[in-house]
Amino acid sequence: xxxxxxxxxxxxxxxxxxxxxxxxxxxxxxxxxxxxxxxxxxxxxxxxxxxxxxxxxxxxxxxxxxxxxxxxxxxxxxxxxxxxxxxxxxxxxxxxxxxxxxxxxxxxxxxxxxxxxxxxxxxxxxxxxxxxxxxxxxxxxxxxxxxxxxxxxxxxxxxxxxxxxxxxxxxxxxxxxxxxxxxxxxxxxxxxxxxxxxxxxxxxxxxxxxxxxxxxxxxxxxxxxxxxxxxxxxxxxxxxxxxxxxxxxxxxxxxxxxxxxxxxxxxxxxxxxxxxxxxxxxxxxxxxxxxxxxxxxxxxxxxxxxxxxxxxxxxxxxxxxxxxxxxxxxxxxxxxxxxxxxxxxxxxxxxxxxxxxxxxxxxxxxxxxxxxxxxxxxxxxxxxxxxxxxxxxxxxxxxxxx
Numbered sequence: 001x002x003x004x005x006x007x008x009x010x011x012x013x014x015x016x017x018x019x020x021x022x023x024x025x026x027x028x029x030x031x032x033x034x035x036x037x038x039x040x041x042x043x044x045x046x047x048x049x050x051x052x053x054x055x056x057x058x059x060x061x062x063x064x065x066x067x068x069x070x071x072x073x074x075x076x077x078x079x080x081x082x083x084x085x086x087x088x089x090x091x092x093x094x095x096x097x098x099x100x101x102x103x104x105x106x107x108x109x110x111x112x113x114x115x116x117x118x119x120x121x122x123x124x125x126x127x128x129x130x131x132x133x134x135x136x137x138x139x140x141x142x143x144x145x146x147x148x149x150x151x152x153x154x155x156x157x158x159x160x161x162x163x164x165x166x167x168x169x170x171x172x173x174x175x176x177x178x179x180x181x182x183x184x185x186x187x188x189x190x191x192x193x194x195x196x197x198x199x200x201x202x203x204x205x206x207x208x209x210x211x212x213x214x215x216x217x218x219x220x221x222x223x224x225x226x227x228x229x230x231x232x233x234x235x236x237x238x239x240x241x242x243x244x245x246x247x248x249x250x251x252x253x254x255x256x257x258x259x260x261x262x263x264x265x266x267x268x269x270x271x272x273x274x275x276x277x278x279x280x281x282x283x284x285x286x287x288x289x290x291x292x293x294x295x296x297x298x299x300x301x302x303x304x305x306x307x308x309x310x311x312x313x314x315x316x317x318x319x320x321x322x323x324x325x326x327x328x329x330x331x332x333x334x335x336x337x338x339x340x341x342x343x344x345x346x347x348x349x350x351x352x353x354x355x356x357x358x359x360x361x362x363x364x365x366x367x368x369x370x371x372x373x374x375x376x377x378x379x380x381x382x383x384x385x386x387x388x389x390x391x392x393x394x395x396x397x398x399x400x401x402x
Contacts, residue, residue: 022394023272023340023366023375035263035271037163037184040080048135049088053079054095055102055148060159062259063266063353068192069199070159071098071148077264078186078288079146079162084138086168092134094126099206101125101150102160104134108144108309108328109164111136117149120225125150128210141168142309143284143328145186154198157190157255159264161288172311173282177303177332182282183273187323187361188264188289189257189350257291260350260360267353267362268398273343276369279335287323294346296320297365299337306330320346333365340375340396341365358399 022028042049053073060070060077073079084090096102103125105117115134119125126132148160163184173179212218221240226232236242262270275281282305287293296319304316308328315332323329343363344351353359377393 037081056097077159105149179282189291190259191255296346303332
């Protein structure tokens with residue numbers, strides 16, 4: 001290539017870098033910030049940090065053209081991020097705006113047992129239109145999450161989860177790695193057919209139960225709720241059939257996830273992780289779903305620094321990480337290899353949308369300071385570099401079918 005041709009090409013690339021459609025454009029990075037759990041600001045009530053959460057049904061988009069109804073905290077999937085300091089007094093006022101029962105379980109937090117959110121064990125379920133107030137001291141330090149513990153098989157995959165970050169000003173991870181930015185990624189798995197059918201069925205059953213309660217015809221046998229095991233045994237002697245003796249669903253009818261999301265989104269709508277050369281970032285990983293994920297980052301090793309919120313005694317250098325259901329893991333990524341890198345599940349069944357690859361939990365680790373010239377599509381032998389309306393063709397592309 002002649003010098004004047006090279007200069008002309010690099011000028012075109014520089015102009016292309018300002019185009020809104022590019023991965024590194026400021027508009028793209030601004031929009032990307034909304035793809036992470038949004039913190040909810042507390043109201044101070046004396047020395048207590050007070051948060052308000054409500055649950056309602058809303059239409060949510062997994063990926064362009066794919067929408068379905070989900071259960072959403074404060075009309076967000078995932079729910080708002082609760083971020084407090086270790087030792088803070090916390091109050092969460094939970095309002096149920098749906099026609100279903102719900103609770104909130106504080107996964108990994110050391111709350112009083114009456115605040116643990118297990119229906120019929122620590123509290124009665126929060127019924128339609130009702131409120132429940134959760135109060136606890138924020139312990140322990142680290143990455144945790146909250147989720148519904150009623151109808152868990154349906155409600156969690158339907159969006160009822162959110163992150164809880166308990167910070168410490170004397171952060172041991174910050175001391176060791178001095179990270180400049182952090183991100184929260186919440187993984188989930190969804191069987192959309194199961195979600196539709198079960199949500200409709202649960203709403204119908206709840207209508208019947210609410211009617212029976214309003215007409216003072218509450219029947220423990222119909223509700224399948226007994227005050228003791230002996231009461232259950234006595235009912236069986238009278239001819240009562242527990243619901244598990246009747247065919248309601250077969251094992252094959254249990255959820256078989258066909259969509260896999262990160263922060264409620266599937267590729268190509270998944271969030272990007274941005275980094276700069278020489279920068280260090282912290283990524284908080286939460287598995288609020290039912291599937292195991294084997295997370296692999298191209299071009300880098302990373303440091304596993306926390307397990308279920310707890311700092312590990314010795315940071316562990318990894319390249320692929322197993323994230324099991326209910327687990328939280330924190331990793332540190334160091335910006336040592338400039339480029340655009342894939343961060344994905346190495347069980348590629350989880351990198352699909354409705355069975356089609358690529359999709360699911362496919363993300364990009366993007367270096368913000370990557371020169372545009374390095375993102376140009378290389379011309380094939382004997383072919384000129386493709387151009388569109390005078391703009392240089394760039395990577396990455398959005399591929400929906402391979």
